Amino acid sequence: xxxxxxxxGLAALALTTATGALAAGEFEGVTLDAxxxxxxxxxxxxxxxxxxxxxxxxxxxxxxxxxxxxxDKEFKSDIAAGTTSWCVGSNHSSFASQxxxxxxxxxxxxxxxxxAEYVDANIAAATxxxxxxxxxxxxxDVSALYYQKxxxxxxxxxxxxxxxxGYDLAVPTTWKEVSDQAKFFTDAPNFYGTQxxxxxxxxxGRYYEMVxxxxxxxxxxxxxxxxxxxxxxxxxxxxxxxxxxxxxxPGTTNYLWDDLGNGMASGTIxxxxxxxxxxxxxxxxxxSKVAGNLGVAPAPKGSAGNRTGWSGFHxxxxxxxxxxxxxxxxxxxxxxxxxSQKLESAAGPLPTRDAVWDYVTEQAKGDAFKSETLAAxxxxxxxxFAVPATPYWIEATNLIYxxxxxxxxxxxxxxxxxxxxxxxxxxxxxxxxxY
Amino acid sequence: xxxxxxxLPNGLLMTRLKLPPWLVLLLPAIxxxxxxxxxxxxxxxxxxxxxxxxxxxxxxxxxxGTFNYEKAAKDENFWxxxxRTVLFLTIxxxxxxxxxxxxxxxxxxxxxxxxLLRTVMMFPMMFSPILVGFQFKFIFNDNVGLVNNxxxxxxxxxxxxxxxxxxxLALFSIAFAEIWMSTSVFGILILAGLYAIPQDPLEAAKVxxxxxxxxxxxVTLPFLMPFIYIAxxxxxLDVARAYDMVQIMTNGGPARRTELLWTLIxxxxxxxxxxxxxxxxxxxxxxxxxxxxxxxxxxxxxARAELGMGG
Numbered sequence: 001x002x003x004x005x006x007x008x009g010l011a012a013l014a015l016t017t018a019t020g021a022l023a024a025g026e027f028e029g030v031t032l033d034a035x036x037x038x039x040x041x042x043x044x045x046x047x048x049x050x051x052x053x054x055x056x057x058x059x060x061x062x063x064x065x066x067x068x069x070x071x072d073k074e075f076k077s078d079i080a081a082g083t084t085s086w087c088v089g090s091n092h093s094s095f096a097s098q099x100x101x102x103x104x105x106x107x108x109x110x111x112x113x114x115x116a117e118y119v120d121a122n123i124a125a126a127t128x129x130x131x132x133x134x135x136x137x138x139x140x141d142v143s144a145l146y147y148q149k150x151x152x153x154x155x156x157x158x159x160x161x162x163x164x165x166g167y168d169l170a171v172p173t174t175w176k177e178v179s180d181q182a183k184f185f186t187d188a189p190n191f192y193g194t195q196x197x198x199x200x201x202x203x204x205g206r207y208y209e210m211v212x213x214x215x216x217x218x219x220x221x222x223x224x225x226x227x228x229x230x231x232x233x234x235x236x237x238x239x240x241x242x243x244x245x246x247x248x249x250p251g252t253t254n255y256l257w258d259d260l261g262n263g264m265a266s267g268t269i270x271x272x273x274x275x276x277x278x279x280x281x282x283x284x285x286x287x288s289k290v291a292g293n294l295g296v297a298p299a300p301k302g303s304a305g306n307r308t309g310w311s312g313f314h315x316x317x318x319x320x321x322x323x324x325x326x327x328x329x330x331x332x333x334x335x336x337x338x339x340s341q342k343l344e345s346a347a348g349p350l351p352t353r354d355a356v357w358d359y360v361t362e363q364a365k366g367d368a369f370k371s372e373t374l375a376a377x378x379x380x381x382x383x384x385f386a387v388p389a390t391p392y393w394i395e396a397t398n399l400i401y402x403x404x405x406x407x408x409x410x411x412x413x414x415x416x417x418x419x420x421x422x423x424x425x426x427x428x429x430x431x432x433x434x435y
Numbered sequence: 436x437x438x439x440x441x442x443l444p445n446g447l448l449m450t451r452l453k454l455p456p457w458l459v460l461l462l463p464a465i466x467x468x469x470x471x472x473x474x475x476x477x478x479x480x481x482x483x484x485x486x487x488x489x490x491x492x493x494x495x496x497x498x499x500g501t502f503n504y505e506k507a508a509k510d511e512n513f514w515x516x517x518x519r520t521v522l523f524l525t526i527x528x529x530x531x532x533x534x535x536x537x538x539x540x541x542x543x544x545x546x547x548x549x550x551l552l553r554t555v556m557m558f559p560m561m562f563s564p565i566l567v568g569f570q571f572k573f574i575f576n577d578n579v580g581l582v583n584n585x586x587x588x589x590x591x592x593x594x595x596x597x598x599x600x601x602x603x604l605a606l607f608s609i610a611f612a613e614i615w616m617s618t619s620v621f622g623i624l625i626l627a628g629l630y631a632i633p634q635d636p637l638e639a640a641k642v643x644x645x646x647x648x649x650x651x652x653x654v655t656l657p658f659l660m661p662f663i664y665i666a667x668x669x670x671x672l673d674v675a676r677a678y679d680m681v682q683i684m685t686n687g688g689p690a691r692r693t694e695l696l697w698t699l700i701x702x703x704x705x706x707x708x709x710x711x712x713x714x715x716x717x718x719x720x721x722x723x724x725x726x727x728x729x730x731x732x733x734x735x736x737x738a739r740a741e742l743g744m745g746g
Contacts, residue, residue, distance in 0.1 A: 073705050076489040080710070098490055098708070189587065189595035192578070199688050250597035251577030253689035259576065266579050391490070395707040405690035409600070 022334070027058030027327040033086035034331075035074065037314065038065035041277060042090075045137065045335060045344050052334045058327050060088075068092050068314075075099060087322035088331055091134040093125045093312045094201065097391045103317040105131035109329035118336075122313055122352045125386035134315035135336045136352035138344035142299070142311035142384040144376040145178070146264060146272045146282060147171060149295045151185060160184075171297045175213060175238055175308070178271055178300055182247040185270040194271045195263055196239060198253035203239075203404055204397040205387065206273075209310035210235035212385065213302025219388050219396075223434050227400075228422040234303065236407055236414050243408045253405045265289065273299065273308070279373045280348045296372055298379040311384035313352055350377055392432055399424040479714045487711035489704075494711075503715035513716060516687075516694045521723065523606065523695060527613050527677075528670055532663060534614065535621025542622070543629045553626070556619045564616065568683025571612040575599050575684075599685055602692040609684055609693055613677050620673075621666050628662030629655075657741060664735035671727035696720045 036046065049060045063086060064074060072095055078084050079102055091103070107115075115123060115132065122136045151157060152171060161169035165180050172178045182193025197203050207227075208218045216231025226232075242248050249255075249263065257275070264272040265282055267289030285291040299308045316335055318328040334340065341356040351357055357378070364370040387393050400421045407417035429435060454462075483503055487495045507513050542552050559567075574581045575598035586592040598608045632655060640650045678697035681687070687698035700720070704713030 076705065076708050080489040080492055082492065100490075189578075189583070189593070199686060249578040250595050251600050254599045254685060263578050268578060395709075398702060398707055402688065402691045405688055409690050411690050 022052065022055040022330065024055060025057040027056040027324070027330065030056075030058040030324050030327045031061055032058060032088055032322075032324070032328055032331060033061050033063045034088040035064040035071060035086060035090065036062055036088070036316075037068055037071060037090035039067060041347065041349065042139070042314070044347065045340055048335065048340055048343065049331075052331055056327070056330065058331070060331065068095065072098070075102060078102075084319050084321045085323065087319055087324065087328040089317050089319065091315050091317040093134075093136075093315070094205075094387050094393065096126070096133055096315075096317070097128055097389050097393060099133075100128075100391060102319060103133045104320045104322070104325060105133065106135060106318060106329055106332070107132050109318070109325055110135065110333055114333060117338075117353055117355065119352050119354060119357070121381075121384065125311075125313070125389075126315060128389055134317040135332050136313045136315040137336045138341035138349050138351040138353075138356065139314035140311065140350040140352050140381070141275050141277070141313060142309055142350075142377060142380050143273045143275055144299055144373075144380050145172070145297045146274055146278070146290075147295045147297065148267075148270055148290055149293050151270055152295075171295065172271065172300050173297075175210065175300050175302050179238060179242060179247075182242055182271060183245050186245075186247045188246050191268050191270070192249050192263075193247040193269075194242065194273075195248050195252050195255065195260055195269055196242075196273070197257065197260060198251075198255045198405065198408070199401055200256065201394060201397040201401070202256055203253075204400045205310045207235055207239070207400070207404055208387070209299075209308035209385075210238060210302060212310075213300075213304060213306045213308045215302070215304025215306065219390070223388070223390050223392075223429055225396075225422045225425040225429075228418040231304070232418055233414050236404060236418065239404070240408050240414060244410070253408055276350050276373070276377050277348060279369075283369055294369070296376040298376045307380060307383045309380055309384035311381070311386055315352075350381065390434070392428065392434065395428060396425050399428060480718065482711050483714035483718055485711045487709075487714075489708040489710050499711075503712045504719070506712065507716050507719055512691060512694070513699065513719075515691065516696050516699045517720065517723070519606075519694065520696045520720075523610065524671060524727070527610050527617075528667060530610070531614050531618045531621050531670065532667065534618045535666070536625055536659070536663070538618065538622040539625035539629055542626060553623070556622055558619075559616045560619050562616065564677060564679035565683060567612055567616050568680035571608065571615075571680075572599070572684045575608045600689055600692075605685055605689075605693045609677075609681055612680055612684065616677075616680070617670065617673075620670060621663075624662050624666040624669075625659060628659045631662075632658045657738070660738035661735055661742070664731050664738060668728055668731035668735065671731060672724055696723070 036042075043065075046062070053059055064071065066074065068090070071090060075089065076098075078086075079099065084102060089103070091099075096103075110132070118136060119140075122140065123132070126132060126134045126136055152169060158169045161181070161184050164184065169181070169184075172181055178194060184193070185191065186193040196206055211218055211227055211232050214231040214234045216229050216235070217226045218232075220226045227235075243252070249268075251259075255263070260272065260274060261278050261281065263269050264274065264278070265288035279296065282288045283291045283294050288294075301307050316332040318325050318332060322328045336352070338353060338355055338359075341351045341353050342359055345351045345356060345360050346363075351360060361374060361378070364374050390396070403412070403417040403421035403424075406412040406420075407414050412420070482495055484498060484500060485495055486497045486499050486502075538556065542549060542556065545552055562570075573579075577583055577595040577597045577600070580598070582598065583592070583595050586596070596604070598604050636654050636658075637650060640654050645653070677695075678701060681693065681695055681698055682701065685693040687694035687702070696716070700713050700716050703716065704710050
């Protein structure tokens with residue numbers, strides 16, 4: 001096994017990674033165990049691992065391949081059992097803060113010039129308590145508004161809408177317009193104006209971005225719950241109002257991403273805030289009834305003039321207990337370098353490197369749908385924000401979402417639901433010694 | 436064979452080897468049971484008195500006394516889930532028993548192709564609960580689901596019925612999936628009981644002029660009761676397998692309407708990583724399992740005593 005010795009080694013590493021080149025055979029005999037997210041859309045990139053192996057002489061042994069929720073459970077079990085000597089793990093910005101002891105700070109292993117090539121906002125979200133815990137891959141997620149174009153080209157609809165609401169029917173730019181149009185387009189049970197993720201972290205994420213769009217915040221800087229505010233109430237009222245009006249499918253509080261995606265593809269939804277990964281599927285005639293009739297617009301704005309923009313991204317981290325962190329960091333840089341990101345983003349996902357954003361924009365020229373999609377997501381990404389950086393984010397969401405659902409379904413009033421959620425989160429934060 | 440002689444203090448070797456034979460024979464089983472059952476049980480019991488979080492291994496030494504138990508005792512969501520679980524178990528087990536009994540009685544009357552039928556009967560048991568969860572989640576989806584589309588196409592409903600959202604319907608949907616998956620367990624066990632029934636009492640009942648219902652009620656059923664109670668006892672513990680299925684179908688929601696002990700404890704332990712608190716809730720719920728087991732075994736004993744099979 002070849003180890004770097006002190007500063008000279010790090011300098012050599014810095015030189016090779018900064019230039020994007022790998023020194024031949026530099027990790028000869030090194031074997032890295034990796035736990036990587038599995039799934040069709042993620043695995044094309046792993047084909048490049050053999051290139052890294054050929055260049056460096058190192059070997060990568062993928063010992064676990066699961067979706068992120070399953071990996072999350074496995075990581076927690078590993079931490080509990082102390083079996084964390086594997087080296088490279090898939091990570092996600094929404095999960096990263098839960099593993100404060102698992103992953104190492106990549107700063108000593110990745111030169112500053114290389115880090116500067118990534119989108120600043122992504123690097124900021126990947127840095128927890130001053131430690132760069134992951135490098136982002138080309139799997140950046142923020143949601144934009146998918147809509148059925150034909151709804152906006154029917155003069156009869158336009159006229160009826162104007163008569164009812166007093167303004168022209170056009171692709172919505174605010175959440176108030178989305179609400180009006182959703183009610184207007186609904187023809188239950190065959191056609192609904194919109195839909196939203198209704199459970200788990202998903203609905204809290206949607207609520208979180210709506211609170212921000214309404215000018216509020218979910219937590220204060222020291223993580224006191226701050227959503228039981230006027231902005232928080234207005235945000236929740238948006239969800240409750242649409243449910244009460246029957247403008248969303250009645251089962252929406254039980255929907256997660258797959259249900260939403262399939263609903264949009266079935267042609268029964270007019271407007272759908274969703275992730276970039278769905279664009280190809282929605283516009284594929286063999287899989288979707290809205291193919292060819294699909295428009296994509298930037299995420300609408302709330303009453304405070306802020307765009308919704310709850311975002312997250314996948315990345316790779318190196319464990320603290322890894323025997324060869326230099327080799328592991330080299331692999332992580334390789335899997336997120338320009339070529340890797342070009343490969344991943346060719347299939348639709350959004351990149352996290354500035355140069356690759358320019359590249360995909362250039363590549364999309366000539367393809368109207370791709371250009372429109374990219375422009376919408378690029379505009380939304382400008383004001384995107386990650387989840388609050390607390391290790392108790394997921395735990396907080398598990399306390400908040402049943403209360404949001406209770407308000408939506410009418411079991412509690414908005415005031416009661418938010419007061420109960422606030423009390424539960426406050427108790428949890430205090431119990432965990434956050435304040 | 437040459438035995439090496441070892442110079443040991445007088446009598447030590449003999450004392451060491453003088454374990455009673457029954458203990459020597461049981462020792463492997465005792466050691467294995469300790470390793471796979473007792474130690475984890477004790478460890479989880481201990482951790483329920485700590486603030487143990489999966490993501491903070493050092494927290495396992497942070498003794499907090501009965502805090503977790505007090506918290507669970509005061510948590511109305513926990514008790515609501517507890518009550519709902521008892522209700523769910525009662526409904527699901529009784530319906531599974533009734534359907535299983537009917538299925539077994541029908542299959543026992545078939546003269547041709549009974550083997551094939553028995554195999555087909557076991558198909559639902561072969562599916563993983565996760566797959567069953569996904570299957571019924573799709574079937575009961577309000578927008579693109581099979582049931583609503585069928586009802587709307589047949590003109591039986593003009594609205595989208597929120598099967599997995601409405602409190603009562605969601606519990607019904609989960610119970611339906613659970614019953615679909617596990618009725619055959621009762622069916623198979625009761626069928627085995629039917630095969631074991633001696634024919635003499637049935638023939639005697641016929642000669643005495645009993646109707647079919649009287650023969651079933653006063654001869655067949657008492658013979659079947661021990662089998663039914665064994666099936667009940669096994670299933671009352673085994674029904675916790677439904678965790679995967681419930682997790683996929685509703686994950687205890689919406690608004691905790693279908694929250695069962697398993698989804699609540701699973702989420703607390705593995706998603707929130709609060710293993711200490713989850714174990715405390717687990718130990719309280721063990722009383723539920725013990726109650727059902729003791730109840731069914733008492734019933735089994737009295738059913739056997741009635742048949743003169745001893746206590």
